[in-house]
Amino acid sequence: MFVVSGLLQLQLGVDESYTLLAAKTDGQSIVREVIIEANTIYGALRGLETFSQLCSFDYDTKSVQIYKAPWHIRDKPRFAxxxxxxxxxxxxxxxxxxxxxxxxxxxxxxxxxxxxxxxxxxxxxxxxxxxxxxxxxxxxxxxxxxxxxxxxxxxxxxxxxxxxxxxxxxxxxxxxxxxxxxxxxxxxxxxxxxxxxxxxxxxxxxxxxxxxxxxxxxxxxxxxxxxxxxxxxxxxxxxxxxxxxxxxxxxxxxxxxxxxxxxxxxxxxxxxxxxxxxxxxxxxxxxxxxxxxxxxxxxxxxxxxxxxxxxxxxxxxxxxxxxxxxxxxxxxxxxxxxxxxxxxxxxxxxxxxxxxxxxxxxxxxxxxxxxxxxxxxxxxxxxxxAISSGNINSTALPRLHYFRCLLNGRGVHAAPVTNEYARQPPIGPGSCYVQ
Amino acid sequence: MFVVSGLLQLQLGVDESYTLLAAKTDGQSIVREVIIEANTIYGALRGLETFSQLCSFDYDTKSVQIYKAPWHIRDKPRFAxxxxxxxxxxxxxxxxxxxxxxxxxxxxxxxxxxxxxxxxxxxxxxxxxxxxxxxxxxxxxxxxxxxxxxxxxxxxxxxxxxxxxxxxxxxxxxxxxxxxxxxxxxxxxxxxxxxxxxxxxxxxxxxxxxxxxxxxxxxxxxxxxxxxxxxxxxxxxxxxxxxxxxxxxxxxxxxxxxxxxxxxxxxxxxxxxxxxxxxxxxxxxxxxxxxxxxxxxxxxxxxxxxxxxxxxxxxxxxxxxxxxxxxxxxxxxxxxxxxxxxxxxxxxxxxxxxxxxxxxxxxxxxxxxxxxxxxxxxxxxxxxxAISSGNINSTALPRLHYFRCLLNGRGVHAAPVTNEYARQPPIGPGSCYVQ
Known part of the structure; x- marks a missing residue:
């Protein structure tokens, strides 16, 4: 992790950009190399958040895997x-x-x-x-x-x-x-x-x-x-x-x-x-x-x-x-x-x-x-x-399902995505990823 | 805190009894004397739970107060x-x-x-x-x-x-x-x-x-x-x-x-x-x-x-x-x-x-x-x-309202008590203590 500036002040427009480099893993839970670079600690935080969401626990191997590594990400927000x-x-x-x-x-x-x-x-x-x-x-x-x-x-x-x-x-x-x-x-x-x-x-x-x-x-x-x-x-x-x-x-x-x-x-x-x-x-x-x-x-x-x-x-x-x-x-x-x-x-x-x-x-x-x-x-x-358009049910929706389940996994009580009204309970048994 | 037995095993019928003695405070946040006695650590846990629920933060004095002290409680569960x-x-x-x-x-x-x-x-x-x-x-x-x-x-x-x-x-x-x-x-x-x-x-x-x-x-x-x-x-x-x-x-x-x-x-x-x-x-x-x-x-x-x-x-x-x-x-x-x-x-x-x-x-x-x-x-x-009967709306209900708000204060998402259906949202603005 490299952070260029020691700036701690958090104001509108603070630099939240980061780059993230994750080398290909060999299938083990020990990640070989991940580098996050940012101009500020706030950019570094965004990079860590992205990194955490690339990782998931694989129950078959009982190890943390990086999804679809290798990654080279340059990222920054559109709006401040x-x-x-x-x-x-x-x-x-x-x-x-x-x-x-x-x-x-x-x-x-x-x-x-x-x-x-x-x-x-x-x-x-x-x-x-x-x-x-x-x-x-x-x-x-x-x-x-x-x-x-x-x-x-x-x-x-x-x-x-x-x-x-x-x-x-x-x-x-x-x-x-x-x-x-x-x-x-x-x-x-x-x-x-x-x-x-x-x-x-x-x-x-x-x-x-x-x-x-x-x-x-x-x-x-x-x-x-x-x-x-x-x-x-x-x-x-x-x-x-x-x-x-x-x-x-x-x-x-x-x-x-x-x-x-x-x-x-x-x-x-x-x-x-x-x-x-x-x-x-x-x-x-x-x-x-x-x-x-x-x-x-x-x-x-x-x-x-x-x-x-x-x-x-x-x-x-x-x-x-x-x-x-x-x-x-x-x-x-x-x-x-x-x-x-x-x-x-x-x-x-x-x-x-x-x-x-x-x-x-x-x-x-x-x-x-x-x-x-x-x-x-x-x-x-x-x-x-980069924002999905057209048939977003096949592009953005799976991401949102995934993110909802990720929130649940972190103890956040996010509701099913596609219910007719927000915050409604699931209508029946099923996987988080399709409700 | 006095615990008689070093027993750690937790089984059906474990002794959960405790006594709690809380002296009258002088209005300051420093509690003068609180004694919890139990036969097992599990009884002590129940006593601590009770104690925590007797305490509340008073925003006027910015201190923790023990509700209605002094207390001398002997307590144990009816059912194992x-x-x-x-x-x-x-x-x-x-x-x-x-x-x-x-x-x-x-x-x-x-x-x-x-x-x-x-x-x-x-x-x-x-x-x-x-x-x-x-x-x-x-x-x-x-x-x-x-x-x-x-x-x-x-x-x-x-x-x-x-x-x-x-x-x-x-x-x-x-x-x-x-x-x-x-x-x-x-x-x-x-x-x-x-x-x-x-x-x-x-x-x-x-x-x-x-x-x-x-x-x-x-x-x-x-x-x-x-x-x-x-x-x-x-x-x-x-x-x-x-x-x-x-x-x-x-x-x-x-x-x-x-x-x-x-x-x-x-x-x-x-x-x-x-x-x-x-x-x-x-x-x-x-x-x-x-x-x-x-x-x-x-x-x-x-x-x-x-x-x-x-x-x-x-x-x-x-x-x-x-x-x-x-x-x-x-x-x-x-x-x-x-x-x-x-x-x-x-x-x-x-x-x-x-x-x-x-x-x-x-x-x-x-x-x-x-x-x-x-x-x-x-x-x-x-x-x-000790369980309320008769007009429980004036006895048990206020306790349950209070407990619901206590749960909320501890980050538990307990629903309003008296809605027609369970887990329904509050029907309008208002204090937790009456919804």
Whole structure:
């Protein structure tokens, strides 16, 4: 194993390339020669992952064999950002369970855990600056301390995975007000966050200050999706404030998002926002904004045409909570669809599969993520020319079956590949490799 | 921690009692005094398990607290046999996955893993005496070497769990003939095993000789359920043999089971058989036989009335593949139902929940086992007077919710407790403790 650079920093675009040379074996378990070369330890990790997947235990000879040796592999990812979202607000996930997920991500060479920490249902994370915030957790046991968060980031880094934290504002934030009711427009109308008070932005700033110490990744997700402004119009003091400011509800939405962006940027973060922000006031967004697509197709082409970077998560294909999306639809979704210019293509930093947590908790999250996330992972890693097309049932599908069984062998509870709905049990007895 | 005996042997009836003394803490994480006393290391393990479940991390003080200290606990199991069946023939389970299950069993103080290794669909285990047998595995990758089996037994022993192996004869054995077609009645009619050939019993003897080295537990399960003798009547050479022996198909079934029992007994094993053997020829069964109930209620009372020992697994309550059995039906099933005489009660050695594998593979087995297995585990461990009755929704249910979340916290994918069907996902966002 040769690693050129001693660089340990893990950021977007870190060199993950590697070469792997495996000589032909003589049928014994002692591998004669395997060389992995990489520019960074993160590239070396990817090479080791590939190597581990070339190896398998042969029960006849009781030895480890390298599949189809010799090998000479030169490999690198197509996209720098290959993400998986987890949602710990709809259901709390114990840190051991998050670690299981991170570990499994590394098997598919995914490299960003998008941690949607907080939403309207619960606020599980400790925020030292505003210590009442995690009163919004479901229970006193369903919480993450600052130390827990550090541990997750550290565990992920050891596998070459960045953790991108999200606080979703101004909507999806009802749980914030359990600890600080002043953040609600009123006691009966509880989101979006009250934009009239400096306190609201002080809290956001406090959260980001605390989080900046925990999350070294350069990207921070500010949410901004699905903002229903009814409560702003119905709470008298907000309605009055909007009148005084001569703002419509839409103006107010823009005001809030931009002010949150400024806070993030002041802390040396690149803001990521869900696409509604772009769809509603693209020209006002900070030019460093990374637009996170989800509603449908065609958004990344529009965003990059205006110079923004983009993450592809078209919900029709890459929302893992959509259980009716079969593996091949996941596989066929192409982040560069409709983008032909090479310089524009570079602005699509990658894509992300999203495991929203409404019906995913510890009991079912692994088999909802896997194996479909692996179909997206292949598209995000491999050269576009190398990705199977045409009759993928005879090309990509056997690979996915194999990978699902490999995950099972590593203790990951990946579901059968071809069931009509995701995470369904096997329909009857049979080999893992055909179910 | 005080352990009286240095005994390491783990057999049915090993002393699992312990006492636990936990002094009142002063609110700090440093526990002032905890004493666990046991006669054996296995009792000490149970005490440690209890202790671990009294402890919880308090996020407010960031310290480990002992719930409701002080404690003075004297504890021992009601039944010596507290089992869980896994079925690695309908779906192969990687050894890492079996270890996950064993580990989780220890949390509920279950102490016997009934390993239904082989069935008609696949023969995954290596048998050195008859090396073609595991040609009956689904694929060359879905196999257990002898070393794998040793590892499972050793891993289980470390948690005070015995492994009871099963070969289910003469039915449920079609996969044996992939390697040795002579074991089939004919090429078109493949089970039960051909009873006319000494080779058949030589193979059984070979399997048991090899297994005896691996499985030190004193009980061995010989199956004997659901024997459809049609192939014996349709294969000409068997039909002729039966005529010569003046045997009916029922006689032949008895002949086979008794001959297999003799082999097991000759290897110093206590035979366990499914209840059909008792139901069909009780008076001929070896008196050491342990009858394994499954078809319905009332069998254990009959079996013990005839002096047999019995294991309770009434499928209406304790077959975990019956997804429509709610947690409270599992909880309320009583192994001593209908048995009042104390000396007779002693013949019920315990009970077992059965996780048949037709629709349970790596992807869904944990959430099909848990949390319902824990409801049975409480009944098998606790004194009958201590088991909740009446409105168990306010007594036992909160415990089960808590235990489910404890399992989740330890990385076990236990499903919500009160869903209409087992292993269903949560129906919406919410705390683990109420789903």
């Amino acid at each position: 950002y290959r993400g998986l979202l987890i949602d710990t607000s709809r259901h709390y996930l114990p840190i051991g369970v998050i670690k299981q997920i991170i570990e499994s991500m590394s098997y598919a060479k995914l490299n960003v855990l998008h941690w949607h920490i907080i939403d309207e249902q619960s606020f599980p994370l400790e925020v030292p600056s505003y210590p009442k915030l995690w009163k919004g957790s479901y229970t006193k046991r369903e919480r993450y301390s600052v130390e827990d968060a550090y541990e997750i980031v550290s565990f992920a880094k050891g596998r070459g995975i960045n953790v991108m934290a999200e606080i979703d504002v101004p909507g999806h934030a009802r749980s914030w007000g359990i600890g600080y009711p002043a953040l609600w427009p009123s006691h009966t109308c509880r989101e979006p966050l009250d934009l009239t008070k400096n306190f609201t932005f002080d809290v956001i700033s406090g959260i980001l200050t605390d989080m900046r110490k925990i999350f070294p990744f350069g990207l921070f997700h500010l949410g901004g999706d699905e903002v229903n402004t009814d409560c702003w119009n119905s709470a008298p003091h907000i309605k009055k404030w909007l009148l005084n400011q001569n703002m419509t509800a839409k103006d107010a939405y823009q005001y809030f998002v931009l002010r949150a962006q400024e806070i993030a940027i002041s802390k040396n973060w690149t803001p990521v926002n869900w696409e509604e922000t772009f769809n509603t006031f693209a020209s006002r967004l900070n030019p460093r904004t990374i637009v996170h697509n989800w509603l449908g197709g065609g958004v990344c082409p529009k965003a990059i045409a205006q110079g923004f970077r983009c993450i592809f998560s078209n919900q029709g294909f890459w929302y893992l909570d959509h259980l009716d999306v079969p593996w091949d639809d996941v596989y066929n979704a192409e982040p560069l669809e409709g983008i032909t210019d090479a310089s524009e293509q570079k602005l699509v930093i990658g894509g992300e599969v999203c495991m929203w947590g409404e019906t995913a908790d510890t009991s079912d999250i692994q088999q909802t993520i896997w194996p479909r996330a692996a179909a997206a992972a292949e598209r995000l890693w491999s050269r576009r020319e | 046999y507290r089992g869980l069946l896994i079925d690695t023939s309908r779906h192969y389970l990687p050894i890492g996955v079996i270890k996950q299950i064993i580990e989780s069993m220890s949390y509920a103080k279950l102490n016997v893993l009934h390993w239904h290794i082989i069935d008609e669909q696949s023969f995954p285990l290596e048998v050195p005496s008859y090396p073609k047998l595991w040609k009956g595995s689904y694929t060359k990758r879905e196999r257990y070497s002898v070393e794998d089996a040793y590892e499972i037994v050793s891993f289980a022993k470390g948690r005070g769990i015995n492994v009871m192996a099963e070969i289910d004869v003469p039915g449920h054995a079609r996969s044996w003939g992939i390697g040795y077609p002579a074991l089939w009645p004919s090429h078109t009619c493949r089970e039960p095993l051909d009873l006319t050939k000494n080779f058949t019993f030589d193979v059984i003897s070979g399997i048991l000789t090899d297994m005896r080295k691996i499985f030190p537990f004193g009980l061995f399960h010989l199956g004997g359920d659901e024997v459809n003798t049609d192939c014996w009547n349709s294969a000409p050479h068997i039909k002729k043999w039966l005529l010569n022996q003046n045997m009916t198909a029922k006689d032949a079934y008895q002949y086979f089971v008794l001959r297999a029992q003799e082999i097991a007994i000759s290897k110093n094993w206590t035979p366990v058989n499914w209840e059909e053997t008792f139901n069909t020829f009780a008076s001929r069964l070896n008196p050491r036989t342990i009858v394994h109930n499954w078809l319905g209620g009332g069998v254990c009372p009959k079996a013990i009335a005839q002096g047999f020992r019995c294991i309770f697994s009434n499928q209406g309550f304790w077959y975990l593949d019956h997804l429509d059995v709610p947690w409270d039906d599992v909880y309320n099933a009583e192994p001593l139902e209908g048995i009042t005489d104390a000396s007779e009660q002693k013949l019920v050695i315990g009970g077992e929940v059965c996780m048949w594998g037709e629709t349970a593979d790596t992807s869904d087995i944990q959430q099909t086992i848990w949390p319902r297995a824990a409801a049975a585990a409480e009944r098998l461990w606790s004194r009958r007077e």
